[in-house]
Amino acid sequence: MLTLIRRTLRVPLATGAAGDGRAAARQLDSALLQVGFKASKELLGHVEGLAQPTAYAKTIVDAVRGLVGDDVQHNPYFKDFPHGVPDTVEFWADCVRDALARRVPDFHEIGRGNLLALPRYGRVQHTYEEMLAAHDELLPSIKDHLTVLQLGGTLEEETRRLFLELATSPTPLNEADLTLLAELAEQTGELPDPIPVRENRAVVNAARLARGAAPVVDTVTDVLRLACQASGGDVTLLEPARLRSFRRPERRLLLAALDSTVEESPGKLGDVLKHREQWKRLGERLHPHEHEQWPHAQDVFAVARKQKTVRSLAGRVEIAFQDSDIRKAAEILSTAPGMLVRQVDRLLRHGTKEDVPHIVDAISKAAPETSGRVLCSLLEHLENRTAPDAARVFANRSRRAWITEDSRPPLDQEAVESITAVLEDEILRRLPEVSELTVDPDLLDVTVPLSGKASEEGFGVLPRGSRTWVEGELLRFFTYWRQTEMRTDYDLTAALLGPDLDFQGHVSWTNYHHDGAYYSGDLTDASEGATEFIDIPRDASTSRFVVPQVNVYSGEGFNEVAESMFGFMTRDGDQRGKPFEPSTVRARSAMRGTGRVALPVVFERAGDGWVATWLHLYLRGASWGNRIETNRGVLRETIAGVLSRKYFTVARLAELIRRKSNQDGAKLHLTLDNLLDITASVDNARP
Template identity: 50%
Template structure:
């Protein structure tokens, strides 16, 4: 448990929990450790190197091993990335030629030639299963052989070098991570919720967050509180429902049904008491029961409400669920007002539910008159401070795009499955949208912390302001959906690695090429091993110990009619992404003179776990920039696909539509937030680690650094917001 937490802290924060040991001279050992880190794309900060140098060499070695292991896993270097073609990306054969060579090899082998699956097909002149050929899809060499055949890697000035900083003792770092996750303003992904549950149990006796704004996070923390005999933190009946789901190891997001287990008597009493407190404080809270009527009915079967005659308000929750007590829910009253066309009544109702007001502002503006639009903007302005910042950002981004005629509307569920429909709505008049956007901008600006000076890594300006951690898998260099980053290198190399749990699994890495109109312009996959400036490392269909596929792109040689490149990971057969023991995607950038192994951790720009419930993953789209160069945009999308045998030839139209829906969207970015901070009086300036700055923040001032990663030479006292903490720029 402690080792796992130690590793998670390093990967998430790039802080090394303070290594302990006896005083000594570990200078030489610390430098060797730093040199080893550089091969993985990291280096020690000055403080961390100084701390290690003051320990005995044996203590430095003891501290170095788990740190090196954590960062290697973070970039995907903890596994052996073998490829089928040993000299990839050079000398990759033509696809048909390669298949013929595999067939010739099979026919030359007497044992294979007599196998019925091959012999019958040849005699009958029927279709031939490539998987029956012994040389197809199976490594013909081990990793050591690959290593012996490759030229040494030539390090480049553009290779990624992240900085590891000295942290606090492990116990303090653990508490800090718990508080960050529990009190964070954004919903967490599935893996983060699992981690929060472990941290909540570990930190239940320590400091607790003053407020837990995200309901799913609250349910996870409440489970730990209940295990220690403490009352849960709830203020809605849905909070209690989420807690019951957590106790049953179900889905606290309520996205999927939960099969409630039999609760212990103490748990039933605690849940009933929580419902009694919520409904007793406000009978209007019973309206939420209607939204989850079936779930409450199933919960009532496990709680035995009749055993608690003194808890009349809690028992009424289940009477409403069974339909014995009629409650006209809030949503029903709002819908009735919409149906009557009574915008004034709609606003009066939604003013009591500001979050619902902001989420539904598009619908209100479509219905209201020009005269009523001013009241809509005024109501939003008056209530926006009570709305979660992520909801404000989402509404602001949405409305900014509604002033022009839409081509497509993209929908993404909580598990990142995406679909697109044609937008048949008329554009909203600028006179209606403008005042509401102004009100939303003002509300967002009011949420920003007040800084005297903001130091900025300019690369962060095009990062989309995060609105949720759901569907965004963990890894290195992973950014929120819609974020754009320049591609810094002459060659792109995509990679996917997977390790099956129980069944033979075949994932296929492919690239869909699109023209300026997002129509198909070619593909590279196991059915087309090479194209102009592109090469596939070879299809792997059987590798019980793990498999890797790669695709290399020489950006200068990519055909001129190709404007967008969309890498995909498709499930051809076997276990899904959530079933596999491990699966991740990433990309590297290299310059022309760099050789080395197919996978070099120092060139990895991003590595993301594949955690979607669908069968086709679309991690990013790469697009040409007018005037030269390429940019990468994060998609974090999944398509449902077929149960098996998915191929890139069948995904072209859907891929183009999804890529277009995101590329043509104008996201609300960190640069927009920095502009707001500057208008509010902050001195916003680029940060250059090579230029001298003050050693410490001047007394009485508040400084911040906003960037992708924390540099080594910030003034002491500077508040830091890196890619993982950007959500904290807009506290709830």
């Protein structure tokens, strides 16, 4: 139930006997307020009617505490933080004097500047209770935000509802949601229709396979994804999976699915070449030679072993490009609408002005058969292609970033406008008809979620490129991590940039305060969890941009630690309170990426507050010793690339909806909750 509440902000109905739970309901409401939440009238009424609601109420509180990161103890190095933070060099000198007074035996390490050899350095010198005693109680503020928890249906109904939401999502899910989908699929045993994202389909099919049910597939790659998921491997096929041995009934189901798919469309054998090595490994597990009743399945593995030759669609397209026959390339691609849309930029770059009408015509025919999120992605791409980008920022499915200069020639303006018109017409056809549209103002700069891979699991988290207003006199961000086995040192850093993204200074373990900003102290061991904070007072700091980053200095990476998170809080200057106050948390995201430097968000000064732009990026970094001093250049390029890009936002979507408005349509209030429903309608309204 914890996961359901955190994921949906809906609380399943309790099944206990009726009684008088009014006292527990009052306690629940009070406990939720302390964490920044409030129970709806229906939820409180439900708790009031329970005879023994204590355990039920505790589960609710535990769920929201974990959502904002209050399920662990956040104890900074300096217990008085943000007060009492010394000068960096003075603090180091005090640590050296303390070590000499204790007659630490390893003087050579101290002489070489190894701070870890100092007994006082990197280890909290006080208890969590002593830290709490050093801080006054948090004073309430009229600016405090409250998130309302709604009452849901039964546990079974809420489980099924979440399963259907994830399984039928029009966008690819992130790693956490894919794992949750797999767990729910094992419980429900249901096969929703449609399942537009193939990764989600493979997860559901794997659960069906475990129960002996036939998978639902329409490409050979669907079968390979299913085999990888069933083996605990990478369903995205980006990383080779170590395939397990399948039981005989499972082998029959997989081979039968392959056979029917190829028999229906022999051209799909061309897809085998893209993952040829994985197919060879799968053939060793399925023993297709033992099953002559499925000859088309045997063809799949014959192609993988190069015993049978087929030319893939991608290969035919490459030949056309090599021959500079752009019209032929567009014609071949027309048989795969999604692939054609993804190749539009290349077609325009290599084609002549005379080729443009043929490309536009091909797009016009393919658009009705193409996924809505792919159309929206191309629309966003073209809006950024009439002028060079400040920098090209690529992010893979693990959010690992790669940055390079934009050396591509800009696309012709007229060609871009022609294709944009085709895309907009098709998207307009799929959008709902409304007579009146209202949009929450805070949503206008939120990017439409075209992929869950561009975000993280958490609370108050938005997709990459989304901009949100942050108010409050003090901006405080934090990182928490807990190591698994190896001693692990993460470092929270804030880069302070000027209007032109010029480097003006930083706050980190090498510089405890700068330009009004303060660092809470360096922790170098997280066997029981560790938290670092940085304060940015709005009036004291003069920097235009503040870029928090989390560096893996040593030890386990973000995917290896037991737990890691980043978040930020806001509060007024007179609110006081302990360093971590859950009710002031505005956002909290998990950190799970393959790089060694995390860039969660960038803050830009705007009026009497800040505008936060979500990044969700990880830089490769070094295997050891990552510091802000060594990655300043790539940091600037990354921020420039993200901030200069035009994203497909809610404001752009609202503009298209208004263009289709009529007198007979229904009224529509666009919120964050129904944004995915609109995205799904665009994706599913194909003829």
